[in-house]
Amino acid sequence: MGAGDEGGEDVMAMAGSAADELYTLRDSFFPADILEKDSKLKSLADSALQILDAVPEAKRTSPLQRASFEYLRGKILDVFPVYRKEAEDHLSKAVKLNPSLSDAWLCLGNCIWKKGDLASARNCFSLGLSKAPNKKILCQLSMLERKLAQGNGHTLQLKTFDSISKILRTKLKVWKKAFGLPKERSPWMLRMEILGVNCLGNACLTSFFVNGVPDYNRLFQSIKAYQNAANKYLQNYQRALTGFEAAALKDPGLNAFEEVRKIVNVLDKIEDAMKVQFRKKNKDPPSSLFAEVSKSSSQGRATIKTLAEGQNKSVALTGRVLHFLKHDDAPPLYYIVCDSEQNCFVLSIYGLHSNALKEGDWVTLLEPYHQSVDFSWKNKHYGFSSIRVDFMGQLLVNGKAPSAHLAVQSMIQAQHKPS
Incomplete structure (x- = not known):
């Protein structure tokens, strides 16, 4: 394979990453002014299309290559909340060129759903599932089935009970199997993660309503799955x-033991990392450096020991990132952070690209949400302080708000860097 071939593949991969970052912004950035979000989405979409257009013509010739190209263009164009025919046209071309591209079926179904053609959207999701298991499609299909089970005014159509119940019985089995699928890596925030659990919760909740008689067992299953x-x-x-x-x-078919294993794995890694940092904390810089960094916030200064449980209003905590905790589960990102009194705590962040925060960076946490973890599981005790960041407005990195499109900017720079 020549250098030109490798370059073309690199640009296609960059375009795919840019599209993913675009959707991360869509699902994690919620400013007070909706126009600000629209502006950023348009800017990032233009940047992603710019990268995609740089894919050499030689890498768009075969049907599979062209399908991937059309899929990415349609995905980028469909990021906006309103239906766009141009997006549907590109996605339709993608699935015609490569019917096995399940992610393209997912995007096409979402796109068609926006224009109100629910039956066609369901057909796209079903075709995508027939090609390969896909948790995202399962979740969308579960929500769509519930919507289709409703008539005008959100009242259920009695004549559809039998057919819908049959569909749901089949899909409940499929969704339970979804727990065994590999966890799909995604930096999305606030999706409740555990996509299979949500699918099952949606399915059980819908089943409760459409069976025609109260099925409280299904309702309790739904509540437990969401819980x-x-x-x-x-x-x-x-x-x-x-x-x-x-x-x-x-x-046992739910594969919930795998979720237990992942949680325990994260807890074990946190405990090990905290022990290592405790032994090294006397090497941390003096508190005067923290005072200098914390000037970026007008709120009262706090340390991990002065925080109350839950949300701490009108205060800010400044710390230095000591360690990034790698783990095999979905978001959040976990970091070990040291405050001005050299006390360590766990910082968990949703909706942030891993490139945006590095070891050695200074973070200021505004109105931090604090939790004290203290419990035993299977004869092992876990105890540490934790701060959770759900929204980027709660976080400053080196005195500045983190850029939601940091990764896309770096890819554009890399693309135009002289060889």
Whole structure:
């Protein structure tokens, strides 16, 4: 393979990453002024299309290459909340060129859903699932089935009970199997992660309503599925572990033991990293450096020991990032941070690209949400302080707000860097 071939593949990969970053912004950036979000989406979409257009013509010739190219263009164009025919046209070309491209079927279904053609959208999702298992498609399909089960005014159509119940019984089995799929890496925030759990919750909730008679067992299953997902997201680790273990014992097919393993794996890594940093903390810089950095915030200064449980209004905590914690689960990102009194805590962040925060950076946490983790599981004790960041407005990196499109900017710079 020549250098030109490798370059073309690199640009296509960069375009794919740029498209992913675009969707990260869509799902994680919620400014007070909606026009600010629209402006950033347009700017990033233009940048992503600029990268895609740089793919050499020689890398767009075969049907598979052309399908990938059309898919990315349609995906980028479809990031906006309103339907765009241009996006549908490109995505339709992609699935015609490569019917096995399940992600293109997902995007096409979402695009068609926007124009109100729910039956065609469901057909796209079903075709995508027939090509390959895909948790994102399962989640979209679960929501679409629930919407299709409703008539005008959000009342259920009695004549559809039998057919819908049959569909749901089939899909409940499929969604349970989805727990065994590999976890799809994505920097999305606030999706409750655990996509299979949400699919099952949606399915059970819909089944409760469409069966024609109250099925409280289904309703309780739905509540439990959402509850387990919420506990994991909110980092109520003990409740999440207990809930997933109970689910696994009742139905081994849910593969909930895998969720238990991932949570325990993260907790073990946190404990090990905290012990290492405790031994090294006397090497940390003096508090005077922290005072200089914390001037970027007008709020009262705090340390991890002065924070109350929950949200701490009108205060800011400044710390230095000591360690990035790598793990095999989905977001959040975990860091070990040291405050001005050289006390370490765990910082978990949703919706931030991993490139935006590095070891050695200074962070200022505005109105931090503090949790004290203190419990035992399987004869092992876990105890540490934790701060969770859900929204980028709560975070300053080296005195500045992190850029939501940092990764896209770096890719554009790399593309135009002289060889």
